[in-house]
Amino acid sequence: MIDLNTELVNAKEQDHLSVIEIYDISLRTGMMYICNTDKDIEFEGHKYVSIPIEREEISQSTDNIDGAMKITMADATTEQLQFVIAGFDFRGCQVRVRQILYPNSINDNSIYRDMFYGYIDNPAYENGEFSCTLRSRIHKVTVPRRT
Numbered sequence: 001m002i003d004l005n006t007e008l009v010n011a012k013e014q015d016h017l018s019v020i021e022i023y024d025i026s027l028r029t030g031m032m033y034i035c036n037t038d039k040d041i042e043f044e045g046h047k048y049v050s051i052p053i054e055r056e057e058i059s060q061s062t063d064n065i066d067g068a069m070k071i072t073m074a075d076a077t078t079e080q081l082q083f084v085i086a087g088f089d090f091r092g093c094q095v096r097v098r099q100i101l102y103p104n105s106i107n108d109n110s111i112y113r114d115m116f117y118g119y120i121d122n123p124a125y126e127n128g129e130f131s132c133t134l135r136s137r138i139h140k141v142t143v144p145r146r147t
Helices: 004-013
Strands: 018-027 030-035 041-043 046-050 053-055 068-073 094-102 112-126 129-136
Touching: 018 041, 018 053, 068 112
Parallel strands: 030 046
Antiparallel strands: 018 030, 018 094, 041 046, 053 068, 068 129, 094 112, 112 129
């Protein structure tokens, strides 16, 4: 895997490169691939559908390594929201969030950085926005009592 930090330094020297996030969502009925861009992209042989996604920072503390972050999706088409409209239960579905360097990663799919891996919790659809909390799949670590 290529170091994305090195690629980011090189990207600053070129105007047309950008870092985008892609989401691999493992539903009970199959995989859903979405990206936070203004157009659909192809990566690792999969078509990533463009949906505006806003995400919060990943919250973690030293006492509790279970990370979490909230994501919100809006302005999606009816076709893109077909699972939400049908009342699909997203709870427990696995999500992998990665950052890729666009467009370099399209030709070399080893240029990426894993940002988060977890499952969907607290899904909600309100006022045209689908939001949920992603919780880390890393288990809590029992720490001996501190003094």
